[in-house]
Amino acid sequence: MKKRDFVLVGAVLAAALLCWLVPRALGIFGRTQDTELVITVDGEEYGRYPLSEDQVIKINETNVCQISNGEVNMTEADCPDKLCMHQGPAREQGQTIVCLPNKVVLEITGETQENQADSVAQ
Amino acid sequence: MNRTASMGLFSAVAIILGYVETLLPVFTGIPGVKLGLANLVVVFLLYTFSWKEAAVxxxxxxxxxxxxxxxxxxxxxxxxxxxxxxxxxxxxKKISGMSIVGASIAGGVTHNLGQILVASVVLENKNLLLYYFPVLLIAGLITGFLIGLLSAEILKRTAGRNRL
Incomplete structure (x- = not known):
């Protein structure tokens, strides 16, 4: 081992440390996309909730949905068939959970969506 | 010794070392990380003959x-x-002041770098590169160091007997 070998070892170690720290400092990993849950009742917007925050949302007196780990589930519904409770979980942009009897729509939206069409021909 | 025969011999040694390595779970737990015993032959050839023999x-x-x-x-x-x-x-090798160990370390690190570059292009995943890069740098450093030490020892013990 010569002197410049140690310089090389030091450089590699420094580079590894940098590559380890920098993406973490910038928060590149673990950043979930800015997706939101939009709840619509009878065609009118009821509220918007970020998917990054775990919470339980009561929708009027008819339904309850839950956000956990970036996923949305309908946990309660007072309708007889309870189809909406079996539709989940919804986690990606564009996914919906619909409770038809109560006219409740849970939709996931986001700022950017890579595989969305650039334009639509009409 | 005949040049073609030598190349065949060294290739056989490299292949056997590569096989032996699959039997040795040296760095288990980290996918893609291995000792690179076969590179021993490449480093040795680079220093005894030239990069052409090593490449072949x-x-x-x-x-x-x-x-x-x-x-x-x-x-x-x-x-x-x-x-x-x-x-x-x-x-x-051409830089003065760097030994075979340094060259081997650089080789180990860049070997991993080349692989992960191709992997991230093939898998179209930039995060893979970012996430895995430091691990592979350290892994290349350690394996390169070990291979370099071994190569230095082999060169020392076979000095004067290596010619094509």
């Missing part, structure tokens, strides 16, 4: 080992890594 043996080894134990992707990854690392080691 390297390519033969990768293709044979790839068909025996790997798949087309592993051949692609290996060729990228080996090509990159041999180029860098050839350059380092």
């Amino acid at each position: 043996v390297s390519v033969i080894r990768i293709i044979v080992i790839g068909f025996l134990f790997g798949n087309l992707f592993s051949i692609l990854f290996s060729l990228a890594g080996a090509g990159f690392s041999l180029a860098v080691m050839t350059g380092i």
Whole structure:
């Protein structure tokens, strides 16, 4: 081992440390996309909730949905068939959970969506 | 010794070392990290003969080992890594003040770098590169160091007996 070998070892170690720290400092990993849950009742917007925050949302007196780990589930519904409770979980942009009897729509939206069409021909 | 026969011999040694390595779970737990025993032959050839001999043996080894134990992707990854690392080691050999251990370390690191570059292009995943890079840097450093020490020892013990 010569002197410049140690310089090389030091450089590699420094580079590894940098590559380890920098993406973490910038928060590149673990950043979930800015997706939101939009709840619509009878065609009118009821509220918007970020998917990054775990919470339980009561929708009027008819339904309850839950956000956990970036996923949305309908946990309660007072309708007889309870189809909406079996539709989940919804986690990606564009996914919906619909409770038809109560006219409740849970939709996931986001700022950017890579595989969305650039334009639509009409 | 006949040049073609020598190349065949060294290729055989490299292939056997590559096989032996599949039997040794040296760095288990981290996918893609291995000692790179076969690179011993490449480093040795680079320092006893030239980069051309090292390149020939390297390519033969990768293709044979790839068909025996790997798949087309592993051949692609290996060729990228080996090509990159041999180029860098050839350059380092010419720098005065760096020993075979330094060249081997640089080779180990750049071997991993080449592989992960190809992997992230093939898998179209930039995060893979970012996430895995530091691990592979350290892994290349350690394996390169060990291979370099071994190569230095082999060179010392076979000095004066190596000619084509």
